[in-house]
Amino acid sequence: MGNHRVVIEPHTTDKNYWKDLWKFRELFYFLAWRDLLVRYKQTAIGVLWSIIRPLLTLSVMAFIGWLFESNIPEGTPRLLLVAAATLPWTFFSTAFSESANSLIANSNLLTKVYFPRMIVPASTIIVCLVDFLISFAILIVLMVVYQYTPSINMLMLPLFLLLALITALGSGLYIAALNVKYRDFRYIVPFIVQFGLYISPIAFSSQDIYQSERIPEIIKWIYSMNPMVAVIDGFRWSILGTNDLYLPGFFISSAISLFLLFFGIYYFRKTEKSFADVI
Amino acid sequence: MSKPIITVEHLTKSYVLRHQQQERYVALRDVLANKAKSLFKGGTSTQSTKEEFLALNDLSFQINEGDRVGIIGRNGAGKSTLLKVLSRIITPTKGKITIDGRMASLLEVGTGFHPELTGRENIFLNGSILGMSKKEIQAKFDEIVAFSEVERFLDTPVKRYSSGMYVRLAFSVAAHLEPEILIVDEVLAVGDAAFQRKCLGKMRDVAGQGRTVLFVSHNMAAIQNLCNTGLYLKKGQLLASGNSNDIIHEYLKDAAEAHSIDLVDRKERQGNGVLRFTKVFLRDAQGTTVQALQSGSEGSICISFENRSGGALQNFVFSFGIDDEYGNRITFLNNELTNQVFNQVHQKEGEIQIHLPKVSLQGGHYSFTLFSSVQSEIADYIIDAGSFSVEDGDFFETGKIAPSGQGNFYMPHQFELK
Known part of the structure; x- marks a missing residue:
């Protein structure tokens, strides 16, 4: 019984937090499982939605890229180039927006049961990850159609997926915690997602930005501060293997992803204790 | 053990109660606005509206x-x-x-x-x-x-x-x-x-x-x-x-x-409101207001009401339900049972008196529910309107009272051995 001793005091940082998080891992699975089960209940085409949505984004973005004659590397089909960006972007945008709203959506749980709150946004992201894996079929089909053989770089893909996960989790945690207190973020989130679609290299490629002579240096720096730039460039590099990574931009962007994760966790943990009071 | x-x-x-805000969550707009305000005023603009509440x-x-x-x-x-x-x-x-x-x-x-x-x-x-x-x-x-x-x-x-x-x-x-x-x-x-x-x-x-x-x-x-x-x-x-x-x-x-037995401000009530109960109190045999009834003695339960119909109340049925401390209904007083339905009530304010020639409740606390209907429509209905006490008294005129925990009522009885 002694190992169940719990001391509750104000303002003490919980030393057992990470241990608790591990102890509650089953709840984490169950919440993810619930969201997966519920996700496409009472829809006519069900899980096809996780393919249709990225597919539509893909067609529009490819069309825009074609319209503005954005550069494509020699021998790479445009659809494949855009697909390699659309999939991680769709993952990020759904994971980010759903985790940002997850605490509010589960407010009945927060006010009635104790568990490490981080489980809620984290389990939401898992659901989006499953969606992403399903939508990966699009890329495979395109590769078969274009008879495109993936290079050895493909082995690095999980690493970039992890980077996407980190970005989504970090920003999701931060916004979720803010959202509990300031409901304004319910309106800010869709805006960030919409905005991100245009400033991330989806319709175009990062080369268009970095190699352009019309764009001032400062804009290029700002551009590379978008954490999704590293994710998307990484995806393209590992899937298509042709275009080289612009390393300085890549590192800035990944550093910002990591910073987002740490800051997200920090802020979440700092405010977590008052969630049930204010939600 | x-x-x-x-x-x-x-x-x-x-908890800090902020009297300015209605919502439990804060809008970013307000925070920004207040920050801006306090920049000019020196930071104490919202202090006065805070109040600490100790839950x-x-x-x-x-x-x-x-x-x-x-x-x-x-x-x-x-x-x-x-x-x-x-x-x-x-x-x-x-x-x-x-x-x-x-x-x-x-x-x-x-x-x-x-x-x-x-x-x-x-x-x-x-x-x-x-x-x-x-x-x-x-x-x-x-x-x-x-x-x-x-x-x-x-x-x-x-x-x-x-x-x-x-x-x-x-x-x-x-x-x-x-x-x-x-x-x-x-x-x-x-x-x-x-x-x-x-x-x-x-x-x-x-x-x-x-x-x-x-x-x-x-x-x-x-x-x-x-x-x-x-x-x-x-x-x-x-x-x-x-x-x-x-x-x-x-x-x-x-x-x-x-429990305030003043019912004027009572919000949880049902009925069309042609009549409103305003007060409930107790009287002893002499008619003086008392804090408690006494078992075995005479007393009455009095209910003041207000006639809001602007005319006469017709066919006024009244019930007084009595519950024990645990919320179980133990008895029910009603003017239909006694064949005393009030047919015409003209006065603007009145008092219903329920006379109890010999209070048969045992000592304890009882809560009550008030019900009235006028022309078969619910006029005023207050569930759990309040409570009253009964002091244990000499019901059998033997100087003895029932031990506690032996029910709610005294029942007149005689013993015989044959």
């Missing part, structure tokens, strides 16, 4: 292993806040709590139930939310299903369940928790009477296994039934703790005194 399992020291939880005020107590603790108090006394702090949902402002055991809390029936999921899926989800492991749930699955009596609908989404089925399933999951400490908040007030009895039985089993139970309820009978010790909270403070019967007695005594 007497090892402390929960120790609470100087527990305080305060829990310096509580200290100990709960021993195997104790079954009833927590009582009026609405807003801090009972639920206390349970939430103990269950780690909210953090205290001051103080320290030490808990030595695996704890599960049940603050609501069916927390996390998802309407789209089937009964089977919800058992797993809810069980996990309440802190059971998947293995535990699997092991107890059949038992849970049998207890809930919804076998046939196990694979139907719970949104198609009747509310009774929903509650039964939810409680069944909770009833199969096996923590060392169980915290339960007023969840027995659901379901039909038969299921409630079953739940109470289950709770008693849990308590009987030597587990520690903390139980909040307004149902004194349930607390009396289940608990051996009690905590009485009032306005965030611990007023008394100890033997549950003593605590209940104290609470009820307080409740009877606190």
Whole structure:
């Protein structure tokens, strides 16, 4: 019984937090499982939605890229180039927006049961990850159609997926915690997602930005501060293997992803204790 | 048996009430606006509108292993806040709590139930939310299903369940928790009477296994039934703790005194309002207002009313329902039963007097419900309008009174031996 001793005091940082998080891992699975089960209940085409949505984004973005004659590397089909960006972007945008709203959506749980709150946004992201894996079929089909053989770089893909996960989790945690207190973020989130679609290299490629002579240096720096730039460039590099990574931009962007994760966790943990009071 | 399992020291939880804002959450706009304002004014612009509210005020107590603790108090006394702090949902402002055991809390029936999921899926989800492991749930699955009596609908989404089925399933999951400490908040007030009895039985089993139970309820009978010790909270403070019967007695005594029998401002009432009850009071045989009736003596219950119809009240039926301390209806006074329906009531203000030639209630506290109808339509209906006391008196004129705990009534009787 002694190992169940719990001391509750104000303002003490919980030393057992990470241990608790591990102890509650089953709840984490169950919440993810619930969201997966519920996700496409009472829809006519069900899980096809996780393919249709990225597919539509893909067609529009490819069309825009074609319209503005954005550069494509020699021998790479445009659809494949855009697909390699659309999939991680769709993952990020759904994971980010759903985790940002997850605490509010589960407010009945927060006010009635104790568990490490981080489980809620984290389990939401898992659901989006499953969606992403399903939508990966699009890329495979395109590769078969274009008879495109993936290079050895493909082995690095999980690493970039992890980077996407980190970005989504970090920003999701931060916004979720803010959202509990300031409901304004319910309106800010869709805006960030919409905005991100245009400033991330989806319709175009990062080369268009970095190699352009019309764009001032400062804009290029700002551009590379978008954490999704590293994710998307990484995806393209590992899937298509042709275009080289612009390393300085890549590192800035990944550093910002990591910073987002740490800051997200920090802020979440700092405010977590008052969630049930204010939600 | 007497090892402390929960120790609470100087527990305080305060909330800051901001009188400016209506919403519980803040809009970023307001924060920015206030920040901007305070830039110009020097930072103290919002201070004056803050007020501290102590939901829990310096509580200290100990709960021993195997104790079954009833927590009582009026609405807003801090009972639920206390349970939430103990269950780690909210953090205290001051103080320290030490808990030595695996704890599960049940603050609501069916927390996390998802309407789209089937009964089977919800058992797993809810069980996990309440802190059971998947293995535990699997092991107890059949038992849970049998207890809930919804076998046939196990694979139907719970949104198609009747509310009774929903509650039964939810409680069944909770009833199969096996923590060392169980915290339960007023969840027995659901379901039909038969299921409630079953739940109470289950709770008693849990308590009987030597587990520690903390139980909040307004149902004194349930607390009396289940608990051996009690905590009485009032306005965030611990007023008394100890033997549950003593605590209940104290609470009820307080409740009877606190109950204002002035009904003018009463909001929870039903009816079309052609008539309003305004006051209830007691008179003794001489007609003087008294604090309590006395068993065996003459007295009357008086109810003032206001005629708001602008004319005469026709066919005015009046009932006075009397409940015991546990909320059970024990008798009913009614002017139809006595063939005294008031046919024409012209006066704007009046007083109904119910004469009791010989009060046959035993000593104790009783609450009452007022009902009136005018021309067969409910005019004013106040459930649990207030309470009154009866002092034990010499009903049989023998100088002897019934020992306490022997029911509510005296019945005239004679003995004969043949």
